[in-house]
Amino acid sequence: MRKRLRTTDPTRTTPLAKQSDHPCFSCSQCCTYIATQIDEPTTMRDYDHVSWYLHHQGISVYIDWEGAWYLQIETRCEHLTPHGLCGIYDQRPAICKDFDWRDCERQQTPDEDPPEKFLFRTSDEFFTWLQKRRPRTYARYRDFLGRKHAEHNDEELARVERAS
Ligand code: SF4
Numbered sequence: 001m002r003k004r005l006r007t008t009d010p011t012r013t014t015p016l017a018k019q020s021d022h023p024c025f026s027c028s029q030c031c032t033y034i035a036t037q038i039d040e041p042t043t044m045r046d047y048d049h050v051s052w053y054l055h056h057q058g059i060s061v062y063i064d065w066e067g068a069w070y071l072q073i074e075t076r077c078e079h080l081t082p083h084g085l086c087g088i089y090d091q092r093p094a095i096c097k098d099f100d101w102r103d104c105e106r107q108q109t110p111d112e113d114p115p116e117k118f119l120f121r122t123s124d125e126f127f128t129w130l131q132k133r134r135p136r137t138y139a140r141y142r143d144f145l146g147r148k149h150a151e152h153n154d155e156e157l158a159r160v161e162r163a164s
C-alpha cells in the first residue's frame with residue numbers, strides 16, 4: 001500500500017511566511033484515498049477483474065513509472081477532522097508519517113510528469129488503453145467475454161425451457 005508519489009527533487013524546499021502559506025493548509029487530499037499494489041493482469045480473468053474494479057464508483061487503477069499496477073480507492077480516513085487535520089497525529093501510521101508533502105501530486109508543476117504513467121478511472125478508459133497498447137490481448141479478451149456471455153445466454157435459455 002502506498003500514497004501516490006511522484007519523482008521530485010528531494011532538496012526542494014518552500015520558505016513559508018505564515019502557516020496558511022503551507023500547501024497542506026486546508027487541503028487533506030492525501031487522507032481521502034488508499035492505494036494498494038495489485039498484480040499486473042496476465043490472464044483474461046485478470047483483465048476482467050480490472051474492468052470489474054473500474055465499474056465501481058470511487059475506484060481507479062494506475063500504472064506507475066516503474067510499471068507497477070495499483071488499485072486506488074477513494075475513501076476518507078476516519079481520523080480526518082472536519083478542519084482537515086489528523087485526529088491521531090501522534091499515533092498516525094508510519095506511511096502517513098513518512099509521506100513528504102513535497103512528493104505529493106499537488107506540488108506538481110506543469111513541466112513535471114504526473115505521478116502515474118497511465119491512469120484508468122473507468123472501464124472504457126482501461127479498454128481504450130488495452131486496445132491501443134495490447135491489441136492482441138484486447139481481441140482475446142473480447143472473445144473471452146463473448147464466450148462467457150454466450151454461455152450465460154445458453155444457461156438462461158435452458159432454464160426458461162425447463163420452466164415452460
Ligand atoms: S501532502 Fe499534498 S495532498 Fe496531502 S495535504 Fe499536503 S498538499 Fe494536500
Ligand code: SF4
Pocket residue numbers: 030031032077078079080081085086087088089092093096
Ligand atoms: S491517520 Fe491522519 S495522516 Fe493518516 S490518513 Fe488518517 S488523517 Fe491522514
